[in-house]
Amino acid sequence: MNTPRATRRLVLxxxxxxxxxxxxxxxxxxxxxxxxxxxxxxxxxFPPGSSPDLTARALAEPLAQALGQPVAVDNRVGxxxxxxxxxxxxxxxxxxxxxxxxxxxxxxKLLNPAVHYDPRTDLAPVSLIGVAPLxxxxxxxxxxxxxxxxxxxxRAAGDKWSYGSPGVGTVGHLGMELLKARSGIAPVHVPxxxxxxxxxxxxxxxxxLSMLPPALANAQIKAGKLRxxxxxxxxxxxxxPELPSLAEAGVKDFNLEIWNAVAAPAGMPRARVEKLAAAIxxxxxxxxxRQRLFQQGWQAVGSSPEGLARRMQADTRVLGAIIRTQGxxxx
Numbered sequence: 001m002n003t004p005r006a007t008r009r010l011v012l013x014x015x016x017x018x019x020x021x022x023x024x025x026x027x028x029x030x031x032x033x034x035x036x037x038x039x040x041x042x043x044x045x046f047p048p049g050s051s052p053d054l055t056a057r058a059l060a061e062p063l064a065q066a067l068g069q070p071v072a073v074d075n076r077v078g079x080x081x082x083x084x085x086x087x088x089x090x091x092x093x094x095x096x097x098x099x100x101x102x103x104x105x106x107x108x109k110l111l112n113p114a115v116h117y118d119p120r121t122d123l124a125p126v127s128l129i130g131v132a133p134l135x136x137x138x139x140x141x142x143x144x145x146x147x148x149x150x151x152x153x154x155r156a157a158g159d160k161w162s163y164g165s166p167g168v169g170t171v172g173h174l175g176m177e178l179l180k181a182r183s184g185i186a187p188v189h190v191p192x193x194x195x196x197x198x199x200x201x202x203x204x205x206x207x208x209l210s211m212l213p214p215a216l217a218n219a220q221i222k223a224g225k226l227r228x229x230x231x232x233x234x235x236x237x238x239x240x241p242e243l244p245s246l247a248e249a250g251v252k253d254f255n256l257e258i259w260n261a262v263a264a265p266a267g268m269p270r271a272r273v274e275k276l277a278a279a280i281x282x283x284x285x286x287x288x289x290r291q292r293l294f295q296q297g298w299q300a301v302g303s304s305p306e307g308l309a310r311r312m313q314a315d316t317r318v319l320g321a322i323i324r325t326q327g328x329x330x331x
Contacts, residue, residue: 038095043096045083059283069095132257137227203226
């Protein structure tokens with residue numbers, strides 16, 4: 001006898017299958033329905049237990065059920081995810097795709113010309129998975145009664161303040177440089193090995209600012225160890241609904257989010273890319289997957305290949321301008 005949970009799962013999988021097939025009925029004549037003909041490899045450029053890895057593993061099972069072939073997560077760790085992205089770009093088996101963070105799909109080549117792939121020409125956008133703002137944070141005793149007066153204090157402090165990031169060229173670094181250009185503040189950059197070290201330095205009073213992922217920031221704000229100033233998205237976020245956007249604090253034209261997405265080798269046939277995108281987008285929009293992504297600190301999106309391509313182009317344009325203006329190079 002089917003349990004209510006099993007029945008709900010069957011309904012969800014049926015919806016995914018219908019979305020995948022219904023969106024691409026004309027592809028039958030092209031043989032797209034015969035692909036994949038063997039297991040898929042889903043490459044992740046980060047270690048097991050990392051945020052991209054957790055998202056990939058959440059996606060793998062429903063994607064396997066939607067496509068009728070196993071999906072194996074393959075961790076190719078190193079260089080901020082670029083080793084994994086390069087492996088996807090060079091794959092020729094027709095059954096390799098990758099789950100990547102935004103940096104791998106936008107500014108990797110701009111930050112380091114020695115990177116062996118170019119996201120603009122060597123990867124095919126498939127679908128966005130989740131997006132999230134960063135949270136501008138400060139020590140719990142930071143000056144100002146709200147975001148606006150905090151920025152007044154930051155402008156008055158000039159280069160006497162400092163901010164931390166998990167390294168040169170990371171979104172936390174580039175986002176702060178963008179904020180400096182848009183808000184008139186001037187804190188000095190101090191790179192750290194990772195976000196845990198940034199948090200420790202802020203609590204110790206060694207830093208006055210940082211942009212943290214919402215999952216990390218929210219926990220420390222609720223614990224009273226940090227103060228949330230605002231989120232970097234254009235409006236308020238469901239991931240930190242009590243915090244204003246930086247636009248509400250008077251920072252104009254500021255919109256920066258982190259995101260993850262699936263990409264394929266540039267040579268993958270268009271029909272296969274579209275079949276993948278339809279399946280992934282349908283999976284991401286199910287209540288079950290939305291909840292899993294929310295728990296991981298993501299707002300579920302799902303998109304067409306064109307939607308992801310537009311996001312890649314927009315972020316490359318904005319962050320690329322900061323990289324060129326500041327002469328930033330990955331270390």
